[in-house]
Amino acid sequence: MKMRHKPALLLLPAILLAVGSTAVQAxxxxxxxxxxxxxxxxxxxxxxxxxxxxxxxxxxxxSLKKKFKAGSxxxxxxNEQVAYINYYRDLFGLTAVKTTSHGxxxxxxxxxxMAAINANPFVNQHGLPNEKRPRYISKKNWLLAxxxxxxxxxxxxxxxxxxxxxxxxxxxxxxNLSGSDTxxxxxxxxxxxxxxxxxAAYGTNGYRYSVNQVLNVGDSAxxxxxxxxxxxxxxxxxxxxxxxxxxxxxxxxxxKVVTSTPKITVTDDDTxxxxxxxxxxxxxxxxxxxxxxxxxxxxxxxxLTAGHKYTVxxxxxxxxxxxxxxxxxxxxxxxxxxxxxxxxxNMVSQKDxxxxxxxxxxxxxxxxxxxxxxxxxxxxxxxxxTSKTKKTSKKTSKKSSKKSSKKSAKKSSKKSRKKSSKKxxxxxxKKSSKKx
Numbered sequence: 001m002k003m004r005h006k007p008a009l010l011l012l013p014a015i016l017l018a019v020g021s022t023a024v025q026a027x028x029x030x031x032x033x034x035x036x037x038x039x040x041x042x043x044x045x046x047x048x049x050x051x052x053x054x055x056x057x058x059x060x061x062x063s064l065k066k067k068f069k070a071g072s073x074x075x076x077x078x079n080e081q082v083a084y085i086n087y088y089r090d091l092f093g094l095t096a097v098k099t100t101s102h103g104x105x106x107x108x109x110x111x112x113x114m115a116a117i118n119a120n121p122f123v124n125q126h127g128l129p130n131e132k133r134p135r136y137i138s139k140k141n142w143l144l145a146x147x148x149x150x151x152x153x154x155x156x157x158x159x160x161x162x163x164x165x166x167x168x169x170x171x172x173x174x175x176n177l178s179g180s181d182t183x184x185x186x187x188x189x190x191x192x193x194x195x196x197x198x199x200a201a202y203g204t205n206g207y208r209y210s211v212n213q214v215l216n217v218g219d220s221a222x223x224x225x226x227x228x229x230x231x232x233x234x235x236x237x238x239x240x241x242x243x244x245x246x247x248x249x250x251x252x253x254x255x256k257v258v259t260s261t262p263k264i265t266v267t268d269d270d271t272x273x274x275x276x277x278x279x280x281x282x283x284x285x286x287x288x289x290x291x292x293x294x295x296x297x298x299x300x301x302x303x304l305t306a307g308h309k310y311t312v313x314x315x316x317x318x319x320x321x322x323x324x325x326x327x328x329x330x331x332x333x334x335x336x337x338x339x340x341x342x343x344x345x346n347m348v349s350q351k352d353x354x355x356x357x358x359x360x361x362x363x364x365x366x367x368x369x370x371x372x373x374x375x376x377x378x379x380x381x382x383x384x385x386t387s388k389t390k391k392t393s394k395k396t397s398k399k400s401s402k403k404s405s406k407k408s409a410k411k412s413s414k415k416s417r418k419k420s421s422k423k424x425x426x427x428x429x430k431k432s433s434k435k436x
Contacts, residue, residue, distance in 0.1 A: 029236070029307070029323065036236045037325045043087055044238075044327045048080040051160045054202035062201055064116035066136050070109040071201065077163050078104060078198045081212075084164035085188060085196060088171055092189055092233045095225050097196050106148050107199030107211040113137055113145035114209040115201035121156035124177070125149060151215035152197075153184045158206045166200075166210050172247050180248040180281060180296045185231065186289030187214040191224035191254045193289070220290045224254035229291075230312065234320040238327040239306050249277070251314055253293035258284060262315030266299045269309040269321070275302045 029037060062071030078099060086096040117134060119125050127150045133142040155166050169175055170184040187193070199211035229252040232242060241247075264277035277297035284293045295314070304324060311321045 029325070033236050033323060040091065040236070040238070040325075041327055043090070047083055047087060047164055048076070049162055049164075050076070050080065051162055052077055053160045054208070057200060057202075057208075062112045062115070064112060064201070064203070068112075068116060068136050068138070068141065070105075070112035070141075072108060073104070073198065073200060077200070080163035081167060081198050082196065084167040088167065088188065091237070092229055092231075093226060094189060094191065094193075094229070097193055099196055099198060103195060103197030103213055104199065106144060107152065107197035107213050108201070109141055109199070110145040110148040110152070110213075111199035111201040111209045111211045113141060114149070114211075115203040115207075118203040118205045118207070119156075119209065121205075121207050125154060125156075126152075148197075148211065148213055152211045152213040153187055155210040155212075156207050157210070158208070161208075166212075168241075170212070172241060172244065174244050174246045176246075180246075180279060180298070181283040181286065181288065181294070182231070182248050182250045182296050183283070183286065183288040183294075185250065186252055186291055186294055188289075189229050189231070189252070190214070190219070190289035190291070191226050191229060191252075192219045192222040194219050194222065227254050227256070228252065228318060229254075230318070230320060232310075232312075232322045232324075234322050236325050237322045239304060239324040240327055242304055242324070248279075248296040248298055249312075250297075251293070251295045251318060252289060252291040253317075254290075255292055256317075258282065258293040258295065258317065261295065262317050264297050264312065264314045266302055267311045267313075268303060268305075269311055270305070271303070271308070273303070275300055 057073060057077055059072045059074045060069075063069040082097070082099050089096060114125060114128070116137060117131055119128065119131055123130060125131070127146050128142075133139070153170050155169055157166070157169075167188070171188055173182045173185045176182065176184065193214065194216055197211070197213040199213075200208055202208050231250045242249075259282065261280045261282045264280055265274050266277060267274040278300040280295065280297040282293075282295050284291075284295070286294065288294050295317075306324050306326050309321055309323045311319065313319045
């Protein structure tokens with residue numbers, strides 16, 4: 001959502017990861033690294049693993065037809081989701097964020113509006129550009145939903161999940177509809193983020209519409225808490241956050257402006273093997289997370305082993321090292337990342353995002369939001385700028401629905417933003433029938 005931000009989630013298969021069948025002996029950690037690993041493992045184990053469904057997520061159930069009411073979430077769900085967000089931010093040396101009752105109320109109304117209309121989970125829903133307001137939803141609530149969805153990370157999923165699973169999906173950004181830009185991640189790891197909101201509601205189609213508002217008035221003018229945020233982060237890092245399909249790695253700079261795409265290599269310091277990163281892309285113009293520079297890449301054919309030390313070299317921009325550990329157990333194992341020929345076919349290009357107009361609108365809103373009253377930021381401009389692409393969106397939606405119906409019984413899916421591909425819809429329904 002380039003209000004400098006990110007949309008809903010949908011599977012775009014690009015990187016395939018195979019777990020090795022033989023355990024690999026991990027290298028030893030230093031005493032300081034051991035202390036950090038133990039701290040993160042304990043904090044992770046302390047996080048709630050409660051699975052939520054529409055039967056146990058609400059404090060007051062919403063009314064999604066006549067006499068529309070947004071309802072409210074259990075405080076436990078909200079608190080658990082914020083706890084996961086702050087656990088991950090701590091991994092990256094970032095300050096904790098809080099939530100507010102007012103922000104949660106707006107996020108809940110937005111989620112309930114999308115659930116009430118069973119918003120299409122296979123297309124961009126930031127600003128609800130392709131949806132029509134039903135009579136039972138007031139103009140006030142509709143405009144609010146447009147505004148909040150334009151400034152939030154959105155996640156659509158039909159599977160039972162913990163409050164933290166939603167956050168993990170957004171952090172890994174592996175279900176990003178628009179490709180490898182990692183905008184959801186950038187907002188969660190923003191060095192200027194002050195607060196976040198939580199909303200969730202289930203439609204009659206079985207999807208949970210999750211809303212985390214991340215664009216806050218004044219945040220862009222805040223002093224960054226650190227200059228660079230890398231994924232994986234320097235120091236010790238959980239192997240689980242690199243395990244899976246389509247997980248791009250990233251480099252974000254709070255104040256440094258980079259317009260080029262550097263050559264990036266990753267070296268396993270324990271084996272001496274070096275690989276050159278593939279699909280290096282620069283998404284800085286969108287300003288995700290209020291970062292000046294956003295660079296993403298894939299560590300093609302890299303063997304990942306718990307305990308091993310890896311060094312990333314990104315041209316003259318940065319050189320840093322990290323060591324992998326398992327946050328969920330003491331076992332060690334190796335995994336291999338390999339390239340997929342489907343990546344180039346299914347990726348939504350940066351040029352395509354520019355041409356859609358929405359990206360530019362969202363970037364503009366994010367850039368100027370500190371001087372604009374939030375109540376005046378409506379979706380009028382976004383709808384106007386994206387009108388030329390509505391036909392394309394509808395065609396994509398039809399193709400996605402047709403493809404997804406063939407695989408709806410196999411797995412559950414997670415949704416992400418903007419534009420879907422045939423393979424995206426096919427994979428997503430293996431996961432659930434979720435972003436930028």
